[in-house]
Amino acid sequence: VSVYTQxxxxxxxxxxxxxxxxxxxxxxxxxxxxxxxxxxxxxxKGEYVLTLFERADPEALPCYLKLMAAAAHxxxxxxxxxxxxxxxxxRPAVIITRLSGGTVDAPxxxxxxxxxxxxxxxxxxLAAPELGRGLPPSHDRALVRERFERNLDKAKVxxxxxxxxxxxxxxxxxxxTIPAGLPGGVIHGDLFTDNVLFDGGRLSGLIDFYYACSDAxxxxxxxTMNAWPHAEAVAEGYRSVRALHETxxxxxxxxxxxxxxxxxxxxxxxxxxxxxxxxxxxxxPLEYHRKVANxxxxxxxx
Amino acid sequence: VSVYTQxxxxxxxxxxxxxxxxxxxxxxxxxxxxxxxxxxxxxxKGEYVLTLFERADPEALPCYLKLMAAAAHxxxxxxxxxxxxxxxxxRPAVIITRLSGGTVDAPxxxxxxxxxxxxxxxxxxLAAPELGRGLPPSHDRALVRERFERNLDKAKVxxxxxxxxxxxxxxxxxxxTIPAGLPGGVIHGDLFTDNVLFDGGRLSGLIDFYYACSDAxxxxxxxTMNAWPHAEAVAEGYRSVRALHETxxxxxxxxxxxxxxxxxxxxxxxxxxxxxxxxxxxxxPLEYHRKVANxxxxxxxx
Numbered sequence: 001v002s003v004y005t006q007x008x009x010x011x012x013x014x015x016x017x018x019x020x021x022x023x024x025x026x027x028x029x030x031x032x033x034x035x036x037x038x039x040x041x042x043x044x045k046g047e048y049v050l051t052l053f054e055r056a057d058p059e060a061l062p063c064y065l066k067l068m069a070a071a072a073h074x075x076x077x078x079x080x081x082x083x084x085x086x087x088x089x090x091r092p093a094v095i096i097t098r099l100s101g102g103t104v105d106a107p108x109x110x111x112x113x114x115x116x117x118x119x120x121x122x123x124x125x126l127a128a129p130e131l132g133r134g135l136p137p138s139h140d141r142a143l144v145r146e147r148f149e150r151n152l153d154k155a156k157v158x159x160x161x162x163x164x165x166x167x168x169x170x171x172x173x174x175x176x177t178i179p180a181g182l183p184g185g186v187i188h189g190d191l192f193t194d195n196v197l198f199d200g201g202r203l204s205g206l207i208d209f210y211y212a213c214s215d216a217x218x219x220x221x222x223x224t225m226n227a228w229p230h231a232e233a234v235a236e237g238y239r240s241v242r243a244l245h246e247t248x249x250x251x252x253x254x255x256x257x258x259x260x261x262x263x264x265x266x267x268x269x270x271x272x273x274x275x276x277x278x279x280x281x282x283x284x285p286l287e288y289h290r291k292v293a294n295x296x297x298x299x300x301x302x
Numbered sequence: 303v304s305v306y307t308q309x310x311x312x313x314x315x316x317x318x319x320x321x322x323x324x325x326x327x328x329x330x331x332x333x334x335x336x337x338x339x340x341x342x343x344x345x346x347k348g349e350y351v352l353t354l355f356e357r358a359d360p361e362a363l364p365c366y367l368k369l370m371a372a373a374a375h376x377x378x379x380x381x382x383x384x385x386x387x388x389x390x391x392x393r394p395a396v397i398i399t400r401l402s403g404g405t406v407d408a409p410x411x412x413x414x415x416x417x418x419x420x421x422x423x424x425x426x427x428l429a430a431p432e433l434g435r436g437l438p439p440s441h442d443r444a445l446v447r448e449r450f451e452r453n454l455d456k457a458k459v460x461x462x463x464x465x466x467x468x469x470x471x472x473x474x475x476x477x478x479t480i481p482a483g484l485p486g487g488v489i490h491g492d493l494f495t496d497n498v499l500f501d502g503g504r505l506s507g508l509i510d511f512y513y514a515c516s517d518a519x520x521x522x523x524x525x526t527m528n529a530w531p532h533a534e535a536v537a538e539g540y541r542s543v544r545a546l547h548e549t550x551x552x553x554x555x556x557x558x559x560x561x562x563x564x565x566x567x568x569x570x571x572x573x574x575x576x577x578x579x580x581x582x583x584x585x586x587p588l589e590y591h592r593k594v595a596n597x598x599x600x601x602x603x604x
Contacts, residue, residue, distance in 0.1 A: 028582045029582065030584060040582055102586040103585060105529055107531065160402070160501070197584065198586045199588065279330070279331040279332065280331065280333065283404040283407070284499070284500045284501065287406045
């Protein structure tokens with residue numbers, strides 16, 4: 001059972017030599033994420049993170065690295081690749097800069113505000129259309145709907161969730177869309193609390209760009225509001241940097257409903273189809289069912 | 303670099319045979335926790351969790367298992383050991399029941415309320431004095447102070463934290479204590495959001511009893527309030543099951559200050575003294591500095 005790729009310091013030295021990154025002093029596994037194996041890497045030249053990709057589309061990886069480089073060079077606190085995409089222990093791999101700080105258990109309204117503000121700065125930093133090329137569609141409405149329909153048979157016979165399927169079908173019919181013509185560009189797409197680092201009070205990192213895609217900016221704000229305990233503070237922070245157009249203000253609530261539905265469906269898919277040999281994350285599959293229900297102002301009878 | 307103990311299904315079958323737990327069908331690593339390696343284990347008899355202890359005191363492990371068994375038998379939704387403590391892949395190991403649900407990213411006030419209510423029920427379920435025997439002291443005031451003093455020299459020369467050390471010394475002098483004579487018994491000691499499972503809206507599990515100890519009940523409430531984004535809802539939930547005595551109400555705020563200081567010191571110790579060959583968790587080491595400062599109603603100048 002391969003749950004986490006293990007790398008020995010000797011294996012990594014040739015890569016460090018090839019890019020002038022000094023001598024490996026330590027390599028420590030990071031307990032975070034299930035898509036990648038990550039290590040804190042200390043060398044005689046500095047502090048880095050080594051990422052081995054366990055699951056990402058290898059075609060798209062150079063596009064994600066280009067995004068991070070562009071954002072970092074524009075002053076966004078995010079990882080900056082210091083090697084090109086390479087291969088290590090049989091997997092695509094890259095070395096990136098290490099950011100200070102860590103995730104917080106219970107974000108404050110002020111930290112939520114900062115997250116919204118940096119999300120807006122990220123949007124502006126990644127506005128060049130060429131940065132969107134080659135990114136797989138993470139939030140495509142038709143693909144999300146297909147993903148739901150692929151799981152219908154399994155969901156219907158599930159002991160706990162079976163009874164909710166007719167309700168979900170109605171939601172998918174009505175809410176699997178967002179208004180057209182919204183301003184956009186590259187969005188992060190996955191700015192959950194475990195993808196934002198703080199160092200003391202200050203936001204010190206936006207990480208994990210591997211769900212970035214081209215879409216409406218306000219959808220990214222909606223995803224982030226859904227994922228943070230102080231949604232309104234996230235929105236205020238966003239607006240403090242980039243005012244929302246009238247069309248975006250009107251689209252915010254529909255986008256939150258679509259985004260909650262999308263994550264409900266992806267968690268459902270992950271729960272019903274665990275992949276062999278991968279680590280499992282324990283996340284409540286119905287958390288996003290409840291978010292949809294709350295956003296609709298309905299009691300879902302749970 | 304051993305970051306996670308890997309176990310093959312063949313290795314576990316003799317243990318299943320010895321306890322009538324059926325044939326192993328799948329074993330999937332769980333991406334959670336750094337103290338233990340955990341697997342979801344499916345057998346022909348049911349769904350379980352296999353835990354290998356990477357770091358816990360082996361002397362104390364039977365005491366923790368006894369607690370979980372007692373709480374589970376008293377109706378608390380917590381893991382129930384189905385084997386005694388054994389050895390697997392060279393480590394202490396146990397198989398426990400698997401609970402439904404998962405952790406939530408952004409707990410709601412209602413989920414926080416439920417957490418407080420179940421914490422109170424847990425206290426009442428574990429009130430028998432013999433259950434406290436053999437549990438190491440996780441929150442002992444003198445030991446926390448020693449832990450702080452052991453790190454003083456390293457902390458003073460730390461680039462980011464060095465300037466805070468004089469403030470911390472003052473805090474340790476004034477707040478490393480809680481009122482005497484408070485009612486208590488076995489406390490969970492670590493009821494962070496990643497140790498509570500929800501299934502849809504309903505709390506479905508309290509997990510990770512490996513910091514349980516004998517101490518004041520209100521200290522456990524204080525630890526939980528500090529760790530959850532809706533502290534007041536946690537307290538209301540607790541009081542809905544078990545009314546706080548006047549002495550406990552008066553002690554709640556001092557306990558929150560002590561508890562924040564204790565977790566600030568343990569994170570500081572972990573950050574300054576990473577253990578070789580263990581996985582690193584990225585948690586903001588100053589999150590609890592800020593909590594102490596906020597609880598004191600002071601701006602810490604960060």
